[in-house]
Amino acid sequence: MLDQVQSPISLLLRQRAEGHSLPAGLYMRPDVFEADLDVFFRKHWIYVGLECDVPEPGDATVIDIGSSSLILLRDDDSQIRVLHNVCRHRGSRLLDAGSSVLSKLVCPYHQWTYELSGELIHAPHMGKGFDPTCHSIRPVQFRSIGGLIYVCLSDNPPKDIDTLERVMEERLAPYDIRNSRIAHQTDVIEDGNWKLTIENNRECYHCAGSHPELCVSFIDLDFGYDPESLGEDDRAEAEEHQRLYAERTAAWEAEGYPSAAFEQLAGNATNFRTQRLIIAGAGESQTPDATAACSKLMGAMTRKDLGDVHLWGHNAWNHFMGDHAVTVMVIPLAPNRTLVRTKWLVHKDAVEGVDYDIEKLTSVWIATTDQDSLLVARSQQGIEDPAYLPGPYSRFTEGQLDNFATWYVEQMRAHGY
Known part of the structure; x- marks a missing residue:
C-alpha cells in the first residue's frame, strides 16, 4: 500500500476540486495509468463480453486487460467459463488473441492439455509423483448478468x-x-x-453540435439543461418533455417493464446507472430514421415502443431496444490510448439481408463512436498542454461527470493512493 502523504498520486488526488475536472497528471502519468489498471480493472468488476460471444461448446475468445489475459469460453456442458490464459507449467500463453473453436486447451509450448473446464488431463514426462489435480488453469471470478459477462481479477471482489x-x-x-x-x-x-472516454460518454452537453446521426433518436435534454438559458418556447418544450417522461415511465412500469432511473454511483464500489429512455422521432430504435433496423425483435419482445434501456458502468455503456442492442467495452491500453469495442446484437435467428440491413443497424453508432474518438483525442491534446487547468462542470449537464470524478478519487483513496 502506498504512503498517502508521500505518494505523488495522492497529492494529485487531493488537488481535485469539487465540481471540476481532474488534474492533468491523472490523465497523463504512467504511474497513474498503472494504478488505474490495478484499482479499476483488477479490483473492481468490469464488463468484458457476452455469453453470445461463445454460442457453442468449444467456442472461446481472448480478452486482454493490461498484462492479464482471459479466456471466455463455453465448455462441453455448455457452461460459461472464464479462465486465466496462462499455462500452469511455465506460464506460456495458451491461446492467441481472437476467437477459437476448441476440443481441448493445449499449451503450444510443452503440450500440457486441459479440459475446457480447466482441469489438467495430460502433462508429459512429469513423473509418477506429479499430481495433475493441483495444476488446473486458474479460474476467474465472473458473473453473467442478463447475458453480460462481468469479471473481477481480485480475490476479494x-x-x-x-x-x-x-x-x-x-x-x-x-x-x-x-x-x-x-x-x-x-x-x-x-x-x-480511458477516463476521458468515459467522461465523454456520460454527458450529452456536446451531442447537438457533434452527433447529428445520434440526435435523430437520442434526446439530449434527458441529461440536463439550464432552464434559464432557454427561450420561452424551448423551455415549454423541455417542460413538456419532462411531463411526458414521467407519464411514459409510469405507464411502462404499470405494464411490467422496470423503467425508472436506478443509480449506484459515488459512495459505492460498483458504479452503474440504468434507465429506460424515450427514443425520439419514430420512437423505435437508434437508427438513421429512428425506426427499427431488425424486423425480428429481440428475445420475447413484441413491441417496438419500449424505448432504450441504457446501462452505464465504469468501463462500459449499453443500449437495449426492441429490435437490437448495442454494447460497448472500454479497456485502457496506455495513458493516452483506449480500446472502445462495440457490438451490435440481434435475435439469434435474425438473418442479415432478410430481417435487417447491416448499414441501418450500425451506422448511427459507428458515426457516433468515430466522432467521439476525435473529441477524446482533442481533449487529451488540450490536457497535455501546460496551459490546461481543471475547469468547472456544468451543474445542469455534467453532473454525472462530477459524480464520476468523485467516485474515481474515492476509490483510489480506498485502495491506498
Missing part, C-alpha cells in the same frame, strides 16, 4: 455487484441477451485516457 445483478436481470429478461447473436463488431483505438 466488491459484494455490491449483487445490486447490479438484481436490477439488470429483471430489466434485461425480455431481451434474452444470452441467446442473441452478434451481428457486427468494431474496435476503435481512441487517442486519449
Whole structure:
C-alpha cells in the first residue's frame, strides 16, 4: 500500500476540486495509468463480453486487460467459463488473441492439455509423483448478468455487484441477451485516457453540435439543461418533455417493464446507472430514421415502443431496444490510448439481408463512436498542454461527470493512493 502523504498520486488526488475536472497528471502519468489498471480493472468488476460471444461448446475468445489475459469460453456442458490464459507449467500463453473453436486447451509450448473446464488431463514426462489435480488453469471470478459477462481479477471482489445483478436481470429478461447473436463488431483505438472516454460518454452537453446521426433518436435534454438559458418556447418544450417522461415511465412500469432511473454511483464500489429512455422521432430504435433496423425483435419482445434501456458502468455503456442492442467495452491500453469495442446484437435467428440491413443497424453508432474518438483525442491534446487547468462542470449537464470524478478519487483513496 502506498504512503498517502508521500505518494505523488495522492497529492494529485487531493488537488481535485469539487465540481471540476481532474488534474492533468491523472490523465497523463504512467504511474497513474498503472494504478488505474490495478484499482479499476483488477479490483473492481468490469464488463468484458457476452455469453453470445461463445454460442457453442468449444467456442472461446481472448480478452486482454493490461498484462492479464482471459479466456471466455463455453465448455462441453455448455457452461460459461472464464479462465486465466496462462499455462500452469511455465506460464506460456495458451491461446492467441481472437476467437477459437476448441476440443481441448493445449499449451503450444510443452503440450500440457486441459479440459475446457480447466482441469489438467495430460502433462508429459512429469513423473509418477506429479499430481495433475493441483495444476488446473486458474479460474476467474465472473458473473453473467442478463447475458453480460462481468469479471473481477481480485480475490476479494466488491459484494455490491449483487445490486447490479438484481436490477439488470429483471430489466434485461425480455431481451434474452444470452441467446442473441452478434451481428457486427468494431474496435476503435481512441487517442486519449480511458477516463476521458468515459467522461465523454456520460454527458450529452456536446451531442447537438457533434452527433447529428445520434440526435435523430437520442434526446439530449434527458441529461440536463439550464432552464434559464432557454427561450420561452424551448423551455415549454423541455417542460413538456419532462411531463411526458414521467407519464411514459409510469405507464411502462404499470405494464411490467422496470423503467425508472436506478443509480449506484459515488459512495459505492460498483458504479452503474440504468434507465429506460424515450427514443425520439419514430420512437423505435437508434437508427438513421429512428425506426427499427431488425424486423425480428429481440428475445420475447413484441413491441417496438419500449424505448432504450441504457446501462452505464465504469468501463462500459449499453443500449437495449426492441429490435437490437448495442454494447460497448472500454479497456485502457496506455495513458493516452483506449480500446472502445462495440457490438451490435440481434435475435439469434435474425438473418442479415432478410430481417435487417447491416448499414441501418450500425451506422448511427459507428458515426457516433468515430466522432467521439476525435473529441477524446482533442481533449487529451488540450490536457497535455501546460496551459490546461481543471475547469468547472456544468451543474445542469455534467453532473454525472462530477459524480464520476468523485467516485474515481474515492476509490483510489480506498485502495491506498
